[in-house]
Amino acid sequence: MKKVLIIGSGPAGLTAAIYASRAALDVTLLAGTAWGGQLMLTTEVENYPGFKDGILGPELMMAIRGQAERFGTKIIDEPAIKVDFSAPPFKVATDTQTHEGDAVIIATGADTMWLGVTGEERLIGRGVSSCAPCDAFFFKEKKVIVVGGGDSAMEEALVLSKFATEVTIVHRRDAFRASKIMQEKVKSNPKIKIIWNTELTDIVGENKVEGVKLNNTQTKMVSEMAIDGVFVAIGHTPNTEIFKGQIDLDDKGYIKVIDHTLTNVEGVFVAGDVHDHHYRQAVTAAAFGCMAAMDAEKWLEGRS
Numbered sequence: 001m002k003k004v005l006i007i008g009s010g011p012a013g014l015t016a017a018i019y020a021s022r023a024a025l026d027v028t029l030l031a032g033t034a035w036g037g038q039l040m041l042t043t044e045v046e047n048y049p050g051f052k053d054g055i056l057g058p059e060l061m062m063a064i065r066g067q068a069e070r071f072g073t074k075i076i077d078e079p080a081i082k083v084d085f086s087a088p089p090f091k092v093a094t095d096t097q098t099h100e101g102d103a104v105i106i107a108t109g110a111d112t113m114w115l116g117v118t119g120e121e122r123l124i125g126r127g128v129s130s131c132a133p134c135d136a137f138f139f140k141e142k143k144v145i146v147v148g149g150g151d152s153a154m155e156e157a158l159v160l161s162k163f164a165t166e167v168t169i170v171h172r173r174d175a176f177r178a179s180k181i182m183q184e185k186v187k188s189n190p191k192i193k194i195i196w197n198t199e200l201t202d203i204v205g206e207n208k209v210e211g212v213k214l215n216n217t218q219t220k221m222v223s224e225m226a227i228d229g230v231f232v233a234i235g236h237t238p239n240t241e242i243f244k245g246q247i248d249l250d251d252k253g254y255i256k257v258i259d260h261t262l263t264n265v266e267g268v269f270v271a272g273d274v275h276d277h278h279y280r281q282a283v284t285a286a287a288f289g290c291m292a293a294m295d296a297e298k299w300l301e302g303r304s
Contacts, residue, residue, distance in 0.1 A: 001026040002300045004293075005092050005099055006073075007080045008107030008239075010037025011282045012272025014064045015289030016105045016296075021071035023297045028099055029068065030092060032079040036061040037109050039282055041124050046137065048282055057125075060282075080108075085246045085265045102303075103267050103296040106247075106255060107289060108239035110273040110280070115147060115232055119203035127209025127229045132159040133281065139164045139229045145212060147200050148233035149173060154182035156233045161191040164229075168193045170200055172217055203230055238274050252277065261292040269296050 004020045006013050009031035020027045039045065042057030051060075069075060078094035089100040112130040114120055120128055129135040132146075136159050144164045146157045149171040160167045169186065174196045176183050186192050195214070201222070202213035211226045238254045248256040248264040255263060255275040263270055271292035272285035 002103070002304070003028070003089070003101045004103050004105065004296055004300075005030070005090065005101030006105045006107060007083075007092060008032070008037075008109055008272070008274070009035040009065070009075070010107065010109050010272060010285060011039065011061075011064065012109070012274075012285040012289040012292070013037075013105070013107035014061070014068045015286040016107060016271055016293040017068040017073040017075075017289075018064075018071055019290050019293035020105070020296060021068065021073045023293065025297065025300070027068075027073045028101070029073055029075045030080045030094060030099070031075050031077045033077060035075075035077055036065075037285075038112065042134070044138070045134070045282070047134065064286075080242060083242055083246050085268055088267050090267065103269065103300055105261075105269045105271055105289075105292045105296055106243065106263075106274055107271045107285075107292070108274045109285075110236040110238040110254075110277070112232065113235045113237055115200060115234070117201055117203060119205065119209075120230075120232075123203055123205060123209055123230075126207060127205065128203060128232070129229065130232050131280070132156040132231055135229075135231075136160050136163045141165050142228035143226070144168070144229035144231060145170055145200070145225070145227050146231045146233055147171075148235075149176040149178060150233070150235070151178045151182050152235065153233035154178045154186045156231050157186055157192050158189065160231065161189050164191070166193065167191055168195060168225075168227075170195050170198050170214065172199045173197065200230070236273070236277065236280070238277070240274060261288060261295045267296075267299060269299075 003026045006029040039057035046054040082093040084091040143166045197217045204211040255270045261269045269292040271288035
């Protein structure tokens with residue numbers, strides 16, 4: 001059996017494992033110590049196909065993991081710390097051992113850049129979010145804040161404006177860095193307000209978001225605002241540190257894709273948010289995982 005190593009255990013990595021295992025490949029998945037990806041931080045998931053009443057993020061990931069294991073995937077809850085893609089068999093090391101594979105699928109995802117303010121971590125999934133397409137529906141007839149000034153922040157605000165009664169963008173500078181067309185869409189939307197030169201310093205609430213504290217960067221005046229939700233849109237960091245020098249990355253650190261899921265290293269494939277900085281959805285990550293596994297299978301067949 002040809003050996004496939006999968007690095008990452010979110011929807012992309014686990015879906016790749018399901019498809020690769022069902023293709024009679026010998027699959028080892030390095031899940032990391034905090035396995036499951038960003039869905040492990042999500043409460044209710046209502047937009048993943050097949051669950052008409054929604055499903056909890058961790059429950060969904062447990063189900064997908066169990067499905068991969070059912071088909072024979074060996075899952076190791078250790079993070080990859082070093083790779084060698086110079087020639088097959090490719091080598092991926094953890095703290096305890098080095099694994100070899102005839103093909104590798106990278107599905108390490110991307111982490112949200114959070115604000116690091118009081119109350120933020122505790123209230124993630126309870127009014128604090130980084131994904132309007134995922135969570136906007138929960139804020140019907142409510143007031144929300146979006147923190148950021150790039151295209152992502154503009155997109156979040158526009159999505160939220162379809163559900164919330166009021167959307168306020170809080171930006172620490174006096175001008176957005178977003179594209180002109182996105183700025184125009186935001187500024188012409190009657191539901192969206194903008195607070196310039198302001199930083200969010202605290203998120204208030206015990207079991208849900210109830211308000212925020214804001215600091216004006218020019219006057220240093222601190223104010224409070226009652227709010228139902230906080231959407232953080234200051235960027236994402238792809239988990240590609242260990243791949244530097246081994247594989248081509250773009251200027252933001254995302255893995256470059258040559259054709260669908262292929263990288264510049266023959267036999268190394270990629271799936272999910274570690275290369276996709278546009279959609280960033282569980283269902284698209286899973287789809288990329290399927291594609292990567294099928295591409296890897298086809299490539300291995302061509303070498304046998």
